[in-house]
Amino acid sequence: MELNQDNYENDLLLYIDDELTASEKAAVDLLLASNPKLTQELKALQEVQLKPEFVEFTDKSSLYRFDEMNATLDPTFKKTLYKSSTNGAKLIDIKKIYWATGSIAAISLGIFFGVNTLLNQPKLQQAQLVASIAPVKNNVPDNLTNILKPIEKTQILSENHPQSIPQNTVRNIPQSNPTITPSTLPVIAIVTNNDQPILSKETFNGDQTPTMMESSTIAVDNTTLNSAIAVEQKIEKEIFEEINTEDNDRVIYISNIELDGDKFRGITRRLSALFKRNKSEKNK
Amino acid sequence: MTDIAYNNAVDQYADGVYRFIVKNIQHEEDARDIVQTAFEKLWVNRDTVDPLKVKSYLFTIAYHQMIDHIRKVKKYTMTDIYETTAIDPVYQPQHELRQTILKAIHELNPTQKSLILLKDYEGYNYQEIGEIMNLSESQVKVYLHRARLQLKDKLSHLQKASA
Numbered sequence: 001m002e003l004n005q006d007n008y009e010n011d012l013l014l015y016i017d018d019e020l021t022a023s024e025k026a027a028v029d030l031l032l033a034s035n036p037k038l039t040q041e042l043k044a045l046q047e048v049q050l051k052p053e054f055v056e057f058t059d060k061s062s063l064y065r066f067d068e069m070n071a072t073l074d075p076t077f078k079k080t081l082y083k084s085s086t087n088g089a090k091l092i093d094i095k096k097i098y099w100a101t102g103s104i105a106a107i108s109l110g111i112f113f114g115v116n117t118l119l120n121q122p123k124l125q126q127a128q129l130v131a132s133i134a135p136v137k138n139n140v141p142d143n144l145t146n147i148l149k150p151i152e153k154t155q156i157l158s159e160n161h162p163q164s165i166p167q168n169t170v171r172n173i174p175q176s177n178p179t180i181t182p183s184t185l186p187v188i189a190i191v192t193n194n195d196q197p198i199l200s201k202e203t204f205n206g207d208q209t210p211t212m213m214e215s216s217t218i219a220v221d222n223t224t225l226n227s228a229i230a231v232e233q234k235i236e237k238e239i240f241e242e243i244n245t246e247d248n249d250r251v252i253y254i255s256n257i258e259l260d261g262d263k264f265r266g267i268t269r270r271l272s273a274l275f276k277r278n279k280s281e282k283n284k
Numbered sequence: 285m286t287d288i289a290y291n292n293a294v295d296q297y298a299d300g301v302y303r304f305i306v307k308n309i310q311h312e313e314d315a316r317d318i319v320q321t322a323f324e325k326l327w328v329n330r331d332t333v334d335p336l337k338v339k340s341y342l343f344t345i346a347y348h349q350m351i352d353h354i355r356k357v358k359k360y361t362m363t364d365i366y367e368t369t370a371i372d373p374v375y376q377p378q379h380e381l382r383q384t385i386l387k388a389i390h391e392l393n394p395t396q397k398s399l400i401l402l403k404d405y406e407g408y409n410y411q412e413i414g415e416i417m418n419l420s421e422s423q424v425k426v427y428l429h430r431a432r433l434q435l436k437d438k439l440s441h442l443q444k445a446s447a
Contacts, residue, residue, distance in 0.1 A: 048432055059316070
């Protein structure tokens with residue numbers, strides 16, 4: 001194809017894009033040499049061509065790859081890892097269970113003993129009161145207890161054989177016994193079948209133990225009787241006054257909290273029953 | 285393709301692919317992401333890619349990634365380009381003339397710009413450009429010639445205005 005003014009532009013574009021064959025390129029060179037206007041046209045097209053410039057991709061290391069990156073673990077080795085990790089988890093769970101059980105048991109024991117202490121506090125107070133009263137009882141002459149037995153026996157005897165015990169008989173107290181005085185002698189009222197109280201006062205000298213047959217009744221005057229009864233009543237009164245079981249004393253104080261003892265005890269009994277029931281169900 | 289051949293391809297073509305993309309979209313971070321994607325695909329498909337066509341494979345992947353990116357961000361709208369690249373008609377020194385040409389290139393549509401970049405920077409022939417851009421050889425020729433004539437007219441207009 002012959003170059004002319006109409007088709008030169010297309011050939012010049014192919015010329016600068018290096019898309020012409022060697023013969024076509026030689027033909028263009030010949031035309032350019034003979035036509036300065038085409039040379040100017042070629043320069044104008046070459047001016048809008050981009051000149052190569054260097055632009056660097058700075059982070060090439062992020063693009064590098066190696067076959068080791070795709071390395072995979074042997075499935076059997078993975079299984080061994082799964083197994084070991086699973087065993088470790090089980091051990092941890094068992095330890096946790098032991099710790100939890102131990103802590104629950106310790107807390108339960110603490111609550112149990114605490115509640116027991118609180119509930120037993122009134123009983124302890126009663127025991128302390130009785131212990132404090134004991135010396136009062138001990139102040140009663142020892143011979144009173146020794147005397148009581150034969151007199152009770154005498155009472156039984158008198159009930160069975162009223163005629164065997166002479167009424168209104170008094171055995172004289174030996175004056176030689178300095179320890180026993182009429183005021184300290186225990187006095188027991190013996191009720192006979194005649195409904196006449198007979199006061200029997202057994203006397204003994206300390207060395208000899210009185211027997212039923214040796215015991216005898218003595219009549220004492222009214223003042224001695226009254227004093228003896230007063231002593232008994234005083235002792236009993238003191239005991240009943242000290243063991244006061246009114247509701248106010250059953251209140252349980254935990255810190256500043258005031259609890260009703262009966263209700264608290266009821267709650268603890270229900271809780272203990274519930275625990276026992278759960279335990280029995282678990283055993284089943 | 286072995287990992288050694290792949291890493292050699294990184295050394296040989298990473299700069300060219302990056303230049304092609306960054307000159308197109310004018311955004312370095314996005315260009316890096318596109319290059320990363322192109323090489324990632326080459327690594328994944330290294331066993332099926334012809335070792336003799338690694339370069340065109342990379343440019344093909346990068347070009348289509350770039351087109352997708354442009355569609356997503358809608359970065360290249362004609363109004364935006366005209367607003368931001370107004371050319372001063374007064375006389376400019378030679379080094380500034382080069383910048384003016386580059387700005388004029390950016391006024392072209394992405395296809396024309398890619399044609400010029402692939403031809404002038406990478407030296408691909410029409411057939412290779414057609415393979416990369418999924419165009420026929422005649423389409424490449426027509427589009428590329430049209431882009432060059434537009435640039436020449438714009439430049440001559442500027443030169444006349446400055447004279």
